[in-house]
Amino acid sequence: MDESLELKLLRLKKLKQMMSQRPVESKEKSGELDFSKALEIVQKHLVDRGDEVLEVALRDYPEITKKIVVAIAKKILEGSLSGEIPGGALLKLFESLGLRVRLETSIKFYKDGEYRLLSDILKKDEL
Secondary structure, three states: OOOHHHHHHHHHHHHHHHHHHHHHHHHOOOOOOOOOHHHHHHHHHOOOOOOHHHHHHHOHHHHHHHHHHHHHHHHHOOOOOOEEEEEHHHHHHHOOOOOOOOOOOOOOEOOEEEEEEHHHHHOOOOO
C-alpha cells in the first residue's frame, strides 16, 4: 500500500507541476505581446520620419498608440506586414483612425551661402 500511495503522490506532484506550467505556455501561444517588445519590433521597421511620427503620437495619444503599436508588431510577426514602414504611411494610418498627429516642420531657403528659415525671410520681407 505504501508504494501505491507514493506513486499517487508522485503523480499528483507531476500533475501540479504540469498545471503550473500550462498558463505560461498558453499566454505565449495566444500571441500576447507586451508594449516594450512590440515597440522594439516596430521601431526596427520604421524609416524616413517614422520614428518621429511614432514619438509624437505616443506623446499626444499614449493609450491608443500603444494598442496600435502592439497590433502593428503582431502583423509584422505574422508576416502580414513586411518591409519598411515609412513615416508618411504611419502618419496616414493615424489620420485614418482619427488621430491628428502634428509634426513640426520647417522650410529652409538657401540664400547668400547659408540656409534660412522661410518664416524668418517672410517676416523680414527679404525674398
